[in-house]
Amino acid sequence: xxxxxxxxxxxxxFGGQLTPQRLVAxxxxxxxxxxxxxxxxxxxxxxxxxxxxxxxxxxxVTNDPxxxxxxxxxxxxxxxxxxxxxxxxxxxxxxxxxxxxxxxRFTPVIVLTAASDSESKLRALNLxxxxxxxxxxxxxxxxxxxxxxxxxxxxxxxMVNFDDVTSLPSRRNFxxxxxxKLAPDTSFKGECALFIxxxxxxxxxxxxxxxESADTLARTIARRLQDSLRAFDAKHPGSFLSxxxxxxxxxxxxxxxxxxxxxxRHEAAELLAKALxxxxxxxxxxxxxxxxxxxxxxxxxxxxxxxxxxxxxxxxEQARSLARKTSQPHVFFSVDLNRRSEQRLLQxxxxxxxxxxxxxxxxxxxxxxxxxxLVSGVEALLRWQHPNAGxxxxxxxxxLAEELGLGSVFGQWVAQQACADAxxxxxxxxxxKRVAINITAGQWREGRVLETLRGALRESGLxxxxxxxxxxxxxxxxxxxxxxxxxxxxxxxGVVIVIDDFGSGQTSLGAIKKVPALELKVxxxxxxxxxxxxxxxxxxxxxxTLAHSLGMTVVAKGVAQAEQLLALSGLEFDKFQGPLYQEPxxxxxxxxxxx
Amino acid sequence: MEDRDMPSDxxxxxxxxxxxxxxxxxxxxxxxxxxxxIKFVEQWPDKLAEMxxxxxxxxxxxxARLAHGVKGLGGSVGFDALFEPAKxxxxxxxxxxxAQAGRCLxxxxxxxxxxxxxxxxxxxxxxxxxxxxxx
Numbered sequence: 001x002x003x004x005x006x007x008x009x010x011x012x013x014f015g016g017q018l019t020p021q022r023l024v025a026x027x028x029x030x031x032x033x034x035x036x037x038x039x040x041x042x043x044x045x046x047x048x049x050x051x052x053x054x055x056x057x058x059x060x061v062t063n064d065p066x067x068x069x070x071x072x073x074x075x076x077x078x079x080x081x082x083x084x085x086x087x088x089x090x091x092x093x094x095x096x097x098x099x100x101x102x103x104x105r106f107t108p109v110i111v112l113t114a115a116s117d118s119e120s121k122l123r124a125l126n127l128x129x130x131x132x133x134x135x136x137x138x139x140x141x142x143x144x145x146x147x148x149x150x151x152x153x154x155x156x157x158x159m160v161n162f163d164d165v166t167s168l169p170s171r172r173n174f175x176x177x178x179x180x181k182l183a184p185d186t187s188f189k190g191e192c193a194l195f196i197x198x199x200x201x202x203x204x205x206x207x208x209x210x211x212e213s214a215d216t217l218a219r220t221i222a223r224r225l226q227d228s229l230r231a232f233d234a235k236h237p238g239s240f241l242s243x244x245x246x247x248x249x250x251x252x253x254x255x256x257x258x259x260x261x262x263x264x265r266h267e268a269a270e271l272l273a274k275a276l277x278x279x280x281x282x283x284x285x286x287x288x289x290x291x292x293x294x295x296x297x298x299x300x301x302x303x304x305x306x307x308x309x310x311x312x313x314x315x316x317e318q319a320r321s322l323a324r325k326t327s328q329p330h331v332f333f334s335v336d337l338n339r340r341s342e343q344r345l346l347q348x349x350x351x352x353x354x355x356x357x358x359x360x361x362x363x364x365x366x367x368x369x370x371x372x373x374l375v376s377g378v379e380a381l382l383r384w385q386h387p388n389a390g391x392x393x394x395x396x397x398x399x400l401a402e403e404l405g406l407g408s409v410f411g412q413w414v415a416q417q418a419c420a421d422a423x424x425x426x427x428x429x430x431x432x433k434r435v436a437i438n439i440t441a442g443q444w445r446e447g448r449v450l451e452t453l454r455g456a457l458r459e460s461g462l463x464x465x466x467x468x469x470x471x472x473x474x475x476x477x478x479x480x481x482x483x484x485x486x487x488x489x490x491x492x493x494g495v496v497i498v499i500d501d502f503g504s505g506q507t508s509l510g511a512i513k514k515v516p517a518l519e520l521k522v523x524x525x526x527x528x529x530x531x532x533x534x535x536x537x538x539x540x541x542x543x544x545t546l547a548h549s550l551g552m553t554v555v556a557k558g559v560a561q562a563e564q565l566l567a568l569s570g571l572e573f574d575k576f577q578g579p580l581y582q583e584p585x586x587x588x589x590x591x592x593x594x595x
Numbered sequence: 596m597e598d599r600d601m602p603s604d605x606x607x608x609x610x611x612x613x614x615x616x617x618x619x620x621x622x623x624x625x626x627x628x629x630x631x632x633i634k635f636v637e638q639w640p641d642k643l644a645e646m647x648x649x650x651x652x653x654x655x656x657x658x659a660r661l662a663h664g665v666k667g668l669g670g671s672v673g674f675d676a677l678f679e680p681a682k683x684x685x686x687x688x689x690x691x692x693x694a695q696a697g698r699c700l701x702x703x704x705x706x707x708x709x710x711x712x713x714x715x716x717x718x719x720x721x722x723x724x725x726x727x728x729x730x
Contacts, residue, residue, distance in 0.1 A: 040667075040668055042631050042634055042635060042638075042668060042671075043667070043668055043671060045631055046628060046631050046671055046672060049625075049627055049631070050628075051627045085660065085663055085664070087660070111665075112667075114664075114666045114667030115663075116682075135666070135667030135668070135670065135671055136666075136667060136670025136671040136675065136678065137667075137670075137671040162696075238625055297597060391662060509684070
């Protein structure tokens with residue numbers, strides 16, 4: 001006889017009471033779907049009877065093993081009880097089919113067998129059976145094995161679906177919930193709001209104060225998000241469908257999410273974002289320190305901003321990134337934001353291939369000696385021959401390159417190319433004293449500048465004194481002692497150090513005297529108003545006096561007018577560069593390179 | 596995994612001591628599952644006949660498979676006494692020993708005559724009754 005049944009039963013045995021003499025299923029496991037595959041209907045009835053007595057109430061039963069896979073796919077049982085010896089198809093074959101199905105292969109299978117030989121048992125275990133139960137079936141043993149198997153599965157699912165620190169749903173769980181909520185057949189027709197809430201200070205706490213403090217902070221954030229949601233619902237009833245349908249999740253370390261079915265109005269979302277922001281602005285005491293878990297929120301609304309979980313999460317994450325970059329407490333996703341984000345992705349892809357496609361090039365700007373009027377050196381400036389946009393200045397792509405981790409790679413290319421060009425000029429008899437290259441903040445932070453310079457000098461054969469590196473004043477601020485050490489190492493190589501854009505930062509005079517730099521470049525902003533502004537004139541004079549007293553030369557950059565040059569000369573600037581002499585140009589267009 | 600070569604049950608012990616005593620199911624007093632013991636007793640003549648037929652045509656593979664089923668099911672529905680004889684039939688059939696399988700089958704047949712189906716219950720406690728069935 002062949003029978004296939006799928007049904008739920010509510011156990012009403014022994015007067016509706018579960019007998020205390022038997023192993024009772026924990027409440028959390030009773031609704032687990034138990035599937036039975038045995039060709040003998042009496043056996044499946046018996047096993048089901050025992051399980052019902054213990055409180056289980058959801059079963060899928062088949063007496064035809066050939067239906068196993070289809071029934072598993074349709075019902076996703078939490079455990080399968082499988083007979084081995086069946087006339088239509090053996091349990092071994094069923095195990096092979098389960099193992100071959102990606103969606104089913106991790107389903108626990110308890111094999112029921114009257115076989116007493118270890119070979120059959122071992123074969124079943126090797127084919128993926130998770131446990132064995134001998135026939136004749138003993139009630140206690142059956143209940144124990146089923147309970148243990150389900151309990152382990154439940155534990156595993158909890159680990160996967162919930163964050164163990166906050167007990168909030170995990171990203172995977174949240175994405176599934178979001179997908180369900182976005183289905184058009186829900187009562188709110190897929191209308192919902194998604195908030196991605198980022199708390200950057202969590203990462204800092206994790207790094208500096210340790211896991212325990214980070215966990216405490218995460219739990220506080222979780223509680224505040226939940227409390228804020230409840231308070232908002234009480235204050236603005238009907239803004240979203242119900243608290244019950246809403247979900248708060250922890251996506252990863254510092255990132256949380258809120259899902260609000262039924263909320264699709266911009267104004268209500270804005271109010272909630274403000275309420276969340278206010279709740280998060282309260283300090284949390286961690287190890288005696290007050291930490292403010294300020295939130296950065298990205299918001300996407302369905303269906304306007306996306307119909308799928310993936311699109312909505314992507315939109316909210318884009319909005320959150322923009323909020324972070326622009327230091328805004330919350331930002332709504334927009335089509336324009338999406339367009340910019342796509343554009344950025346495209347640029348990233350193009351930029352990654354820029355070197356191999358030979359799209360990077362150097363332009364040079366002459367640096368002119370104020371006294372002689374001769375070109376004493378050049379500054380190398382990176383350019384990108386963009387496939388669509390034409391020639392692009394480094395300020396437009398360097399930040400993205402550094403975000404992509406390409407800072408050092410580009411820096412290496414610049415050093416190699418500039419050194420090679422310099423060697424070529426020297427060989428041509430050009431009287432060029434120095435080629436200056438710029439070191440970006442990202443390159444400096446990565447700490448491979450020394451290695452890059454050594455490599456470029458070695459490969460090109462350029463004497464180190466022909467090379468200058470321009471460091472921005474801001475690079476001295478993060479770790480002055482470390483920066484000083486590296487600058488000394490560069491200086492000891494014989495490479496000249498130039499402090500670029502001096503005057504734009506906060507470097508103290510006490511600090512600058514320790515720096516082994518030979519040259520200061522004065523920020524264009526300080527020079528441009530000369531000679532009209534008396535105060536700026538005084539500052540410029542002071543800088544020149546200071547630099548000279550420290551044995552440094554001073555270069556004015558961005559010089560565009562003849563009268564400006566005259567004034568700078570009067571202030572005893574040593575050199576200048578700028579459009580007055582020549583804009584940055586390809587190497588072969590350089591003026592004033594005698595040879 | 597523990598092997599079930601030696602199921603311990605009073606009915607099995609009784610059967611060994613008194614070869615005329617009825618064999619009762621452990622499930623006889625279970626409010627719902629006693630019905631499975633009743634069904635088993637009802638189906639027993641057919642199961643036995645199938646085994647006999649297989650033996651008669653020397654289909655020892657089929658005999659082994661059927662005996663294997665009785666071995667697992669008999670004990671499960673509370674007739675533990677069937678386990679050892681059914682196991683002996685299966686072993687002899689697998690070993691290709693038709694004569695021994697026949698002798699074991701005779702023992703199983705004799706045992707089967709003493710199976711006692713539980714009294715059907717509607718509510719309340721279990722009751723025993725009725726004699727075993729044989730064809």
